[in-house]
Amino acid sequence: MKQLTFLLLCVGMLFGASQASAQTADKSKGGPNAEVKESTFKVYGNCGMCKKRIETAAKELPGVSKANWDMDEKKLTVSYEDTPGALKQIKEKVASVGHDTDETRAKDKVYKALHGCCQYDRPNSN
Template identity: 45%
Template sequence: MRKIIVIFTVLITTLSFAQDKNKKASIEVDGVCGMCKDRIEKAAIRTKGVKSAIWSIDTHELKLIFDERKTDLQAISKKVASVGHDTKEIKATEEQYNAVHPCCRYRDEVVKNDHKKEKEDGK
């Protein structure tokens, strides 16, 4: 009887602390256009354990579904930064940032203003 109680306790403890294989989260990622969207989503989805990655141009929010047993938000942020896009936690290096297309240079005020004008003209 004692073995059954111990096994039951271990099982319950393990299940209660198990990591989520369909964890939902979102992170803020800098970018300005559709090319940025493609690059950000591809980088995130290529991170082992990421099942879904959708980035919004308007809100800069990257919505994720991932397996916590295989990855975490820091690893995903590193992967996104490696293709030139800043997150709140991890900034792309100058070399990574400079590798993005000139129209994707979200740190440049002129580029950001050009994209705002395009958006306003398109409405």
């Protein structure tokens, strides 16, 4: 009986150690156990259509759980899995739908295709 108890205890410890190792691996690559970070940065736009477009673009990326663009402050707050390059990817995604950020400029062709009320005064450089 003691041998069976000892054997079950050993199996349980091995299983627990493998689970902890898997969780550590998930965190380093992103995934369900990655650390969630919140960042706020400048995003240019004007109206409710801009808000929807900006927030939708950000939330389309894997790992982004929240996106809220403040129309008055022209700032986007995002919650996302803190993986290498994640914030840069979010800014590039927002720029890809026509909205300049503090670091990424939208392509002229995409910006010019925005609805007239969405064409904000563009900053000189990013």
